[in-house]
Amino acid sequence: MPKDQNFRSGFISLVGRPNVGKSTLLNCLLGEKVSIISDKPQTTRNRIRGILTLPGAQAVFIDTPGIHKPLHRMNELMVQTALRTYGEVDAILLLVEATERPGAGDKYIIDTLAAVKTPVLLVINKADLVDKERLLPLISEYSTLYPFAEIIPVSALRADLGKLLDAVVQRLPEGPKYFPDDQFTDQPERFIAAELIREKVFELTKEEIPYSSAVVIEQMQEEPDLTRIHAVIFVERDSQKGIIIGKGGAMLKEIGSRARQDMEKLLGVKVFLQLWVKVKKGWREDDRMLKHIGIIEEQ
Ligand code: GDP
Ligand code: MG
Numbered sequence: 001m002p003k004d005q006n007f008r009s010g011f012i013s014l015v016g017r018p019n020v021g022k023s024t025l026l027n028c029l030l031g032e033k034v035s036i037i038s039d040k041p042q043t044t045r046n047r048i049r050g051i052l053t054l055p056g057a058q059a060v061f062i063d064t065p066g067i068h069k070p071l072h073r074m075n076e077l078m079v080q081t082a083l084r085t086y087g088e089v090d091a092i093l094l095l096v097e098a099t100e101r102p103g104a105g106d107k108y109i110i111d112t113l114a115a116v117k118t119p120v121l122l123v124i125n126k127a128d129l130v131d132k133e134r135l136l137p138l139i140s141e142y143s144t145l146y147p148f149a150e151i152i153p154v155s156a157l158r159a160d161l162g163k164l165l166d167a168v169v170q171r172l173p174e175g176p177k178y179f180p181d182d183q184f185t186d187q188p189e190r191f192i193a194a195e196l197i198r199e200k201v202f203e204l205t206k207e208e209i210p211y212s213s214a215v216v217i218e219q220m221q222e223e224p225d226l227t228r229i230h231a232v233i234f235v236e237r238d239s240q241k242g243i244i245i246g247k248g249g250a251m252l253k254e255i256g257s258r259a260r261q262d263m264e265k266l267l268g269v270k271v272f273l274q275l276w277v278k279v280k281k282g283w284r285e286d287d288r289m290l291k292h293i294g295i296i297e298e299q
Contacts, residue, residue: 008057009175012168013085016095017105018042018066021125025095025156026050026063029165033262034185034192035063036199040210042066043202045074046294047081049186051179057169058177062089067109074284077295083112091149091171092120093164098127098135098153102142110146119149119171123164128155189267190217191294196262197231197275200255201244209243212236214283214293228272229263234280234289241277252277 014022018041026035026048035048048063062085065078086092094113096106113120122142127135139151150167154160179186194215202210212235219230233255235241245252252275260273283289290296 006174007177008169008172009059009178010090010172011060011062011088012091012093012172013062013064013082013089014093014095015064015067015082015085015109017097017109018068020066020095020097021156022066022095023048023063025093025123025125025154025161026061028156028159029061029161030184031159032184033266034187036195036202038199038202038210040202042068042075042078042211043199045078046191047085047297051184051186052165053177053179053181054165054169057172058175058179059165059168059172060178061093067112068105069108072284074290074295077290081295081297086113086116086118089118090173091168092116092118093123093168094120094148095123095125096142098124098130098138101138102145107145113146120146121164121167121171122146122148122151124151124153125156127153128157190220192266193217193220193229193259193263194231194293196266197233197255197259199262200258201233203258204251204255205243209235209240212240212284213244214289216292222269226270226272227263227267228274230274230276232276232278234278234283236279236281236283238279241279244277 016022023035023037023044027033030050030052034050036043044063044065050061052059064082064085067079067082070076070079135153152164154164194217197215201213214234215231217231221228233244235244256273256275260271263271
């Protein structure tokens with residue numbers, strides 16, 4: 001059999017500054033929501049694997065937290081999580097935004113790639129926001145900064161990612177199908193459920209609140225036609241607890257109702273969601289808590 005007819009498989013890391021659209025791109029590639037999205041930076045805190053199975057190949061994409069100058073221990077760990085993927089993948093997709101010229105944040109990431117042997121494909125995302133003529137000069141400018149294996153403009157909001165996919169699959173080695181055809185993530189349902197709640201906190205609250213919040217699923221109980229989920233939203237201060245609960249509990253109710261709808265889509269059953277809010281001072285510096293929510297990865 002000719003070589004190119006053999007099954008290919010491998011891992012691809014999605015990296016870039018916060019908010020460039022890494023999680024959006026992952027979801028769009030898979031046609032499934034495995035990674036939460038918001039218009040605020042540093043939404044993604046963990047590595048999220050999304051599995052795309054094609055007739056001749058299986059691509060396992062790893063969404064990562066945005067690479068930036070970290071201020072908290074949690075953010076430092078998040079950045080390390082992203083950088084660690086370099087050595088574990090067959091290709092790296094570096095995402096940048098079409099709306100701006102390469103900035104300090106992008107150059108900082110390009111520097112982290114200096115010694116990397118893995119092919120790096122530059123994905124210029126949000127191409128829908130600029131005129132086509134602006135892409136060419138951007139492509140030339142980026143190509144002076146790093147020997148990218150390819151430079152591909154895309155819009156993660158549109159489903160025309162064929163060229164990008166071809167470029168990725170080309171770079172996968174021959175290998176086995178690691179996951180069954182119908183599996184699109186290896187993230188446990190518990191984790192995604194917690195993430196969906198966190199997404200609503202990002203959606204509905206402002207300033208430091210989303211960053212001061214963590215979600216823990218305390219119980220997930222499957223009954224014949226219903227899944228009962230008990231979850232706790234941790235915040236750092238009493239005042240934040242008040243905001244998350246809202247007037248007469250209105251905010252918490254809204255967070256719960258939006259999260260529940262997404263969970264029902266994900267699980268395909270009715271969900272009964274109970275939410276509590278608790279204060280845990282300084283949890284972002286607390287290794288036990290960071291382990292609990294998967295920011296410190298079990299080795
Ligand atoms: P991440 O931090 O890199 O994972 O970024 P997200 O996937 O959370 O997206 C950040 C914001 O950019 C969200 O508001 C997305 O809707 C938006 N976004 C992502 N991709 C595109 C795109 O191709 N075009 C436009 N216009 N917006 C996008
Ligand atoms: Mg993200």
